[in-house]
Amino acid sequence: MKISIFGLGYVGAVSLACLSRDGHDVIGVDIDRNKLDLIAAGKTPVVEEGMVELMQRVAASGRVTVTTDAGAAVRDSDISLVCVGTPSAANGSQDQGAILRLAREMGRALAVKTQPHVIVFRSTIVPGTVEDVLRPIIEEESGKRDGQDFHLCFQPEFLREGSSIRDYDKPPFTIVGANHEHPVDQLRALFGHLPCKLIRTSVRSAEMMKYCCNNFHALKITFANETARLCDALGVDAFEVMDLVCQDTQLNISKAYLKPGFAFGGSCLPKDLRATSYLAKSHDVEVPMLSAILKSNEEHLAVALNKVLATGKRRIGFIGLSFKSGTDDLRESPLVTLAEQLIGKGMQLSVYDPEVHMSTLLGANRRYIESHLPHIGQLLQADIGQVIAGADVLVVGLSGSDVTQALVRGCRADQTVIDLVNLGSQTGIAAQVEGLCW
Ligand SMILES: NC(=O)c1ccc[n+]([C@@H]2O[C@H](COP(=O)([O-])OP(=O)(O)OC[C@H]3O[C@@H](n4cnc5c(N)ncnc54)[C@H](O)[C@@H]3O)[C@@H](O)[C@H]2O)c1
Incomplete structure (x- = not known):
């Protein structure tokens, strides 16, 4: 397939390397000329295990080109993967400046493209962005309709920095948020060989689940760390405790307690949380997350x-x-x-x-x-x-x-x-x- 990748940071550069390794022709697009020069010279713009060798290999294959011209990249490819950054703004909201500018450019390119085109948003974006923000921009700039003349979809990215090539090749699953069959088929052609399920869902659920995954990771890390601080104050081995906790795959590391429902109660959870907070307080240990659970x-x-x-x-x-x-x-x-x-x-x-x-x-x-x-x-x-x-x-x-x-x-x-x-x-x-x- 002919693929254009927009934004050659950690996500985009690794995707470019892996997709061209897998035999696809890839056009890399970035506003940062230095990154493009590095890629054109067979060098990696990001420090990642395996990327030095892989970039050399794929650049030598002749399947990788680079450009700053977003319009040309849309016209010369069948499918675009959008991996531009979506950092925090000063007030904590998502700074969507880059992706909004890009959507306008892509819309203008689609206006003059006669072939069908699929745009896959891979950047992490707050739920509703594709359907309520990006689609109207692209439709207005192109004068064309999503689902008829071109297709938009969202595919969250799960790679972790430090092991991104391995994660690319063995993701937990491929999630595709789409309103039509065509973009799902295209993504199945690109990623269907990976050893995981490909699950189709709504665009909004796909956008939201990416946040849930990251929030869940942060929650788990904080849980282990708050537990360790308390264990340390109590003279308990936190590694031993957390290892035992993780060995329960029936109630702890499982689907149990992960369905939305009513508030919890009963004779154990509230009283034991209160005792934990009190214990932490009496040892001058701050456990803000555990202490906030009852309030939530x-x-x-x-x-x-x-x-x-x-x-x-x-x-x-x-x-x-x-x-x-x-x-x-x-x-x-x-x-x-x-x-x-x-x-x-x-x-x-x-x-x-x-x-x-x-x-x-x-x-x-x-x-x-x-x-x-x-x-x-x-x-x-x-x-x-x-x-x-x-x-x-x-x-x-x-x-x-x-x-x-x-x-x-x-x-x-x-x-x-x-x-x-x-x-x-x-x-x-x-x-x-x-x-x-x-
Ligand atoms: N880093 C990760 O491990 C990871 C994992 C999963 C998802 N994500 C998400 O993927 C997205 C990209 O993350 P990243 O870490 O690769 O970001 P990054 O900051 O490393 O790279 C973003 C790239 O986009 C480029 N860019 C900005 N505007 C552009 C434009 N108009 N056209 C073309 N390129 C443009 C920048 O120059 C930069 O090279 C973010 O939304 C992030 O939340 C990141």
């Missing part, structure tokens, strides 16, 4: 409270009260806190939870609910149908086919369902279903 959890609860209040309705039915399905443990259940807050605002509540029976609540669990919801006995209903029938708003904190079927059977069009569990397909529920934050 409260924020999630506040979102649910505001959603219920925004309906302006007063008869609220709760489906689920314990901190998770399948238990009667009410201690620090976020649903109990939500119920308490709504009662405080003068709402009328009725509650259905198949696991919660006043007669069997014992010990700390009973004391907890009696101090937080003193009239719990009067609120509890044994029949889910009755709770549904008597409510204007249903707060669903319990998942399962029984619940969904009851909602399908009992809900009316004048009701609102606030879905805290991601009920999934809402087909058949007559009420207006609102997800918590989805």
Whole structure:
């Protein structure tokens, strides 16, 4: 394929070297003449393992050319990979100056190009940039339509500096955010041989998932480092601890706890986080990330409270009260806190939870609910149908086919369902279903 690559920094230079190594003709484009001269001379513009030898090889192959002329590069290639920098602006926002200027230039080039062309954005860009910012610019400058005369898509880059050639050849996956089949086919032709899945998704999800990946990496590093600071103060071997933590691939290094849902609660996580923060404080160790977790959890609860209040309705039915399905443990259940807050605002509540029976609540669990919801006995209903029938708003904190079927059977069009569990397909529920934050 004939490929043009815009921006020959770490991402662009490595892509140029690897794609030409794989037999493609590549045009490298940059505004930095020095980088172009280096590449033309078979030298690498970035310090990366394996790049010195690879650049020599591909320059000698005759498959690499360089230019500062973006228009010519678009006209002389079938597909363009955009890898220009997207650094932070002074206020923390993304400085999109380079990519916006480039989009205008590419649009003008497309105006006079008669062959079909695919533009693949590979720079990390905030969600919505391709469809709401770059597409309008390119369509206006070219006078042509995305999806008809040319194709835009987004393919996040996962290489890590220091091992980028190895990462190029063995990425975790290839993600393509596209609205049409043609750009996906083109990218499959370029990257389909790699030993990983190629997954097609929406452009916005592809843009967002790149941020999630980097945020998750930063979160994990900070978690290990905060743990190490605390371990150090406590005389515990942090490497041993983190190694043990990582050996749990059922709950720790796994998909567990990584699905959006309602706030966490229960008899363990909140109290143990509080104890950890206190322990750190008493040893003069700062753990801002761990200490902020409960605050973030409260924020999630506040979102649910505001959603219920925004309906302006007063008869609220709760489906689920314990901190998770399948238990009667009410201690620090976020649903109990939500119920308490709504009662405080003068709402009328009725509650259905198949696991919660006043007669069997014992010990700390009973004391907890009696101090937080003193009239719990009067609120509890044994029949889910009755709770549904008597409510204007249903707060669903319990998942399962029984619940969904009851909602399908009992809900009316004048009701609102606030879905805290991601009920999934809402087909058949007559009420207006609102997800918590989805
Ligand atoms: N560095 C990484 O490991 C990495 C990994 C994944 C994703 N990314 C993302 O990829 C993008 C590029 O990162 P990088 O580290 O390669 O950046 P970089 O700063 O090393 O290189 C960017 C290049 O773009 C060039 N450029 C700027 N304006 C241009 C224009 N109008 N036309 C042509 N070239 C232009 C610059 O001269 C520079 O050579 C960023 O959005 C980054 O967030 C980087």
